[in-house]
Amino acid sequence: MKKVLLAMLVTSVMVSCNSSANTEETEETEMNEATAYNFDLAKTTLTWTAFKTPDKVGVPGSFDEISLQGNAFTINAKSVNTNNEPRDAKLVTFFFDNLSDSLITGSYGAAADGRIPVTLKMNGVEKTFDFAIAENDTATIVTGSIDILSDFSGNAALEAVSEACKELHLNKTWSDVSLQVVEMK
16 A cells, blocks of 8 residues: 555656656556566566477476566576576576577566566567466466567577587477466465
8 A cells, every 4th residue: 555655646746747748658657566566576486497309398497586676677597597507507508698688677567357467678679478367375376488589589599509409309499488477475
């Protein structure tokens, strides 16, 4: 309640100080921040699953360095963690080093009707996705999927990791990656 009141106060102050052209943008930004779901980083985990081999075997992982400020987040992609140090080193060298930036940034908006908008910026490309969000007695769970090629123009990165892991992947590295955010209650 305090956050909503603070957002309304900030919006009213900004409206009185800005021109009418900026007023609509300010109100929309403040409303998105005020109505966005509040994740507690201490209780939240982000995991991803990439896929290899023609049988589409999942390779799960996460990142050790994630920061959250309001509804915006920053991920240090080089902090990748699959619980397999040699694999992590290959992912950094062959995948993440072939992207334009080692940071993945983004934000999320207000959840409605079991959906939540999530904006991701990776490899210089920004895209908004409509992910699923569900709550149960123990957790809030956000799930979605991205495609390294069609969503983020990650051809060079995917080709490099595919070539480096050609034998282990049986000549098949998939471009889709499943994402899951879980906040425990």
